[in-house]
Amino acid sequence: MNKLHRFSFVPNPASDETVYSWISRYHLMSGYDSFRNTTLALLGVHEERATNEFPCFIPSLSQMTKVAVNDIIKQMTPYHYFAPFLDAATRKSFFKCLEKGCTSNLQSSLGMVANRITPGQFLYCCCDCIAEDTDKFGFPYWHVEHQLTGVSVCSKHHQLLHPVYRVTRKVPILPEAIPEPDSRPQDDRLANLISTELSSHVSLNTDNILIAYKARLNSMGFITVCGRLRLKLLREALKDYLNKLTPGLLVCELLKKQLIKHRYPECLFYAPNASHHPIKHLIMIDYLFGSWRKFSELVNSNLAESMAPQPVHVTQPIMLSAEAITKISNGISLRKVSVDEGLSVTTLKILAHREGLDINLRPSKIFKYMERSIWLKLMVGNTTSSIADEFSISVGAVEVILRKFPDLVVLRKRIRVYKQQIRHRKALLGFLNENTNPSRGLVQKTIRASYTWLFKHDKEWLYQNLPAEIPREQRYACKSSKL
Ligand SMILES: [Zn+2]
Structure with a gap:
């Protein structure tokens, strides 16, 4: 009763006024000394800040002022800024939290913490709004719209908002009438959009x-x-x-x-x-x-x-290109054509058959006397396709021989790596020859394939041959001098 009595002369909230602004005005009118020990204490706020965005004292404020909880939440907090993007269940629990005053976890449940976008230590106001509000209501106040993330200008007066630092909760802060520069058109457009969102109350x-x-x-x-x-x-x-x-x-x-x-x-x-x-x-x-x-x-x-755009599925029948037809007609191996066309050998065979092409499958069987010559060629690292061409047999037939000798597979792999090593080392040395003292970054960027290969397979040699590293301190110096 006592509390209710002390709040009996509470001023009416102004249009688009924040809860914080409202109780600040009340405090100043009441003539009390300490904001914390009187007004905030009356609202049951002892340890917590009088948060501007989602105050925890809405239920007690409603009880004391006789203004409906629903009105306080929907008109004096950024409820309608967040609500449109929440699904029905989350929106309901968001409202319940404000209604019951359990607001401590709201910032994290609304994704503000995860998004690292939390309200800062500033309150924002517009010089022209202050003049208009004072003219109309007799006092300046903090607008809900001006405090929203993304709003940097007054959508009505096309000027940047003035930030006021919230130093203490001992004294309520009032807007300061300090003019700021004019806004850019893009600022206005975004502020207008957010302002419409806030006032449209749309789900x-x-x-x-x-x-x-x-x-x-x-x-x-x-x-x-x-x-x-x-x-x-x-x-x-x-x-x-x-x-x-x-x-x-x-x-x-x-x-x-x-x-x-x-x-x-x-x-x-x-x-x-x-x-x-x-x-x-x-x-x-x-x-x-x-x-x-x-x-x-x-x-x-x-x-x-x-x-909504529907994914377009290309269902055109696969056709043999004119080029592929010529190649097959000229006796080029199906395996080679399949690589060029990006088709499997089996598909290629079917398509060639459909086109009525004569496919000269090379014999997959080989004579014993050929086997040793092929084995020798495999041992020195010749490719299976070049051997197949040379002996006029299929690549599959060469691979049959290869599979018979597992050691040969290991040996050939070593030969391949060795050849690649020579090629990539040559590329790096060639680049270093042509460029005087390039940075490691430039080497990596310019001959990326060789750099990556050497990094993976030949790291020690790579670091022995790369130009010296730029010392860490100088690296930062380079960067900052660029800025
Ligand atoms: Zn304004």
Whole structure:
């Protein structure tokens, strides 16, 4: 009763005002001294911060002020910023948490911790809004919209928001009327989109979000005829998009890093059921649709499903190319043609038969006297196909002999490795001869195949012959001087 009495003169919340702003104004009007020991204590907040985003004291605040819990949650917290991207069950438990005041785990359950996008230590305000609010209501206050991740400008006044550091919880902080530079058009567009999302109170059919993205990506040429996403192009496009925003927005810097690491936008497509921070969706939506309305209408319509690109299956019958026909007619071995055509020998035989081609299968049986000559050739490392050609027999017949001598297989492998070693060592030495003192990175980049082979099979020799390593300190020095 006592508590209720002390809250009896609570001011009415203003439009788009945050809970924190509301209780701060109450505190200043009450004339109490310590914010922590009086107002926050009345609300049952002792140890916790008076968190701006998801306060834990909504139930007691509702009881004391007689403002419905539902109204506080939906109008004075960023509930509608998160809700559209949550499935029905998660959305329900999100609301329950706020309603019951169990908000300690909300940041992690909404994916904010995993996404490393948590609200910072700043509150944001707009100089012109302060003037307007003071004019209209008699006081300035903190707007919900201005505090949302991704909103760096006032969508109404086209200027950057002014950050105010929250130093202490002993004193409530009020907005400071400090003008900031004008925003860029891209900042305005994103802020408008988020503002519309917040005020539209729409529930999305979350199953359709991905379908809507893919449908739009398809019409923009980001999907191949086989139904694959052109991720490289999409990453570049999103990078361009982020670069058009006013630099310095922390979340943009984070997303740019995730683009480089191929985590964004991949995460939206490959882990659709994970909790992604709304900003990851909102950036994508702004890039693809340019407006919240267009996107939400598509997601909630039956169109989304029908517009989803279907993978195109190529079911054209396999045909022999004219080139293959000529080769087979000229007696070139089926094995060779099969490599060129990318078909198996069996398929090739069937197709050649269909074309009425005469296939001169070379004998697979060999005479005893030939066997020793073939064995000798195999021992010095000649390829099976060259031996087959020389003796006018099939490659299979040569392989039969090879299989008879398991030691020969091991020996031939050694010969092969030796030949490769000579080739790759020669490539490296040749490169070092032609370039004066190249960095190890350049060697690796330019003759990658040889470098990789030597690294795997001939590491000691590689390191003996590579140019000296750049000392670690100098490496950093090089990098930072570039920056
Ligand atoms: Zn404003």
